Amino acid sequence: MPSIIVQKFGGTSVGSPERIKAVATRVIESQKHYDHVVVVVSAMGDTTDDLISLAKQITSKPSAREYDALISTGENISAALVAMAIQAQGGHAISLTGPQAGVQTENLYSKAKITRVDPTRLRKELSEGKIVIVTGFQGLNDFNDVTTIGRGGSDTSAVVLAAALGAPVCEIYTDVDGVYTTDPRAVKTASKLAEISYDEMLELASLGAKVLHPRSVECAKENNIILHVRSSFSPEEGTMVKEANPMENNRPVTGITLSEEEAVISLNKIPDTPGTASQLFTQLAEASVNVDMIIQSSEENNKNTITFTVLEDDFDTAKNVTESVAKTLNAQNVTTNTSIAKISIVGVGMISKPGIAARMFSALGKNGININLISTSEIKISCAIARSDAKHALALLHTEFELDKH
């Protein structure tokens, strides 16, 4: 069977004619190592934002169908230019739109899921020795209309095409050279990970590491495709995102993330009757507020207090909803704190190594950092702390869990 690689280049990597030429050179080089090369591209640099700005000058509420027809053109432009650049350097190439590449989606717009890929045309062009450039982020629905597939779209397009073509590895070329133990801009000693498991990457991605969208990681996990996150500006290997190998795993913590845009809301001293929490969180969900950490504590006189965190952007809405619920439920009052950060440690190793949570709390406590809320999953522990403590907490936990560069 012919060897095949799928390579995805993000908006920065194709951000100018010069960069597009560099991508072409790199892609042609890849053809020496693989029989078939498929390239998935995002729109150039600010193109999508420029198109969105045009739409906003027309109307604040464009129909989703026309919006997709509009913004999908950004990827069409970069795909055609990359194909031209490859041809100009003597390579064989052809650009295909998502619809031409057989990417079929739900009959939704702006956030359609890809339902299937018919790789007939892709296979035909590959068999003729061409490098095939596919526009990321888009597909075709049953009405023969272009759809876009939402945030993280091009990464997901690349993984879905890798799955449809039986490619074992999907390379994600970006402007950083891999996945780090934490944001290297925040912690100078942050080190690049040679590999990370799908589940860890999912937690990190969900917690705000912007290098990969959770959806593309989920899709890679489902199809057992290795994601190779690497720099488009350097030949060095990056980070492999793949199935965890439990035999080899010695680190309890793989990465640490910090989110500094959190707020805490407390609904204080509600009479303890069943359904209280449900009433609050149903109304928050109806107002499209994403609630993150939640704790409920019982107090004297059969009163309960519910405390939860939201992103700062959702704070005003969440506060209004909570205050209205407070009246209905006869709560004592609502208190808030908008100077909160959330720090999280992530690692599949913590499943088999007890005491990691205690080590985290104690490291913070010894340094005088107070913990407001705690939430945990199997491979993650998050603490809400004062925002003024955030940078300090990140540095000390990074050292505590031995993530510093050697």
Added chain:
Amino acid sequence: MPSIIVQKFGGTSVGSPERIKAVATRVIESQKHYDHVVVVVSAMGDTTDDLISLAKQITSKPSAREYDALISTGENISAALVAMAIQAQGGHAISLTGPQAGVQTENLYSKAKITRVDPTRLRKELSEGKIVIVTGFQGLNDFNDVTTIGRGGSDTSAVVLAAALGAPVCEIYTDVDGVYTTDPRAVKTASKLAEISYDEMLELASLGAKVLHPRSVECAKENNIILHVRSSFSPEEGTMVKEANPMENNRPVTGITLSEEEAVISLNKIPDTPGTASQLFTQLAEASVNVDMIIQSSEENNKNTITFTVLEDDFDTAKNVTESVAKTLNAQNVTTNTSIAKISIVGVGMISKPGIAARMFSALGKNGININLISTSEIKISCAIARSDAKHALALLHTEFELDKH
């Protein structure tokens, strides 16, 4: 049968969000007068030029297929924005790409001819009360690839769609308010024509009046569709391009055009042997030189002189070819004149009114304007004159043939 109109808006008419909103208002207004409204749009203002410039930064010779994939996005953007603008004003609208609208072309790129239109989807959307916005300038070939249809493309797209849908009139909205007796910037008294025949319009268009591309006029003539050329910035009626009505035609001359970028080349005193002219013009054609007027004169000693005009852009190439042919043919020499203009009078009326040519020559002669070359068709007489006489000649012929505004 429901009434239907096709309206084409050029790049200036959709050149900004504000203008797109104005187009939307106008199109919605049209829905009061017609059961079905189809709108064909060009790319916004400079979009196509910007895309071409991007391609040029990648390579000087892009493949035609990728070039078409690239530049066709300009129309996709404007179509989606016009649809959004109509929706924002309370109208029902949908944008369709050329391929979605069933526009099928030859398997060529950059200048594909439209081979047929399958209006199934168009009819469906129209029957649902929607204004359908179709991207001009593009179609789909048998390989499922987007093609563009060359210069004058969007006008031709509009006419072809009018033919496919049985629309009797196709409105061409542009930045001038109709077709004039001559360029109003050159002659202040130029007057707008209420109507003009297809053949006259074809002559004027070929002679350089840029308001309509000859191809769209030919297509309208073949399908007997009235072209209504009018301003997108004014409600006034413009000019109807339609079949000539010989009963009503009293004017011998409908319009006058001037081209100031001509050059004359003479191949002097060639021995008179058969095939001489053929050898010259075959080689010019092979060098992609468009030759316009040609005269051949016989002189003493069985020698011939061939004189012809070309556009200034082609002059250097034409001169080189002619000089090389001169050697082969033993011609005396090659002489040139690059300060030439061509002035042409056009009118179906001259078929039935003899003496129009004499009247033109005599008007020029009386004013001391020398005629270098003459060429004629059934409805057109062109004279090559000195470029320094051009403006004067235009004004005096405009008056001579009573084309001045009353």
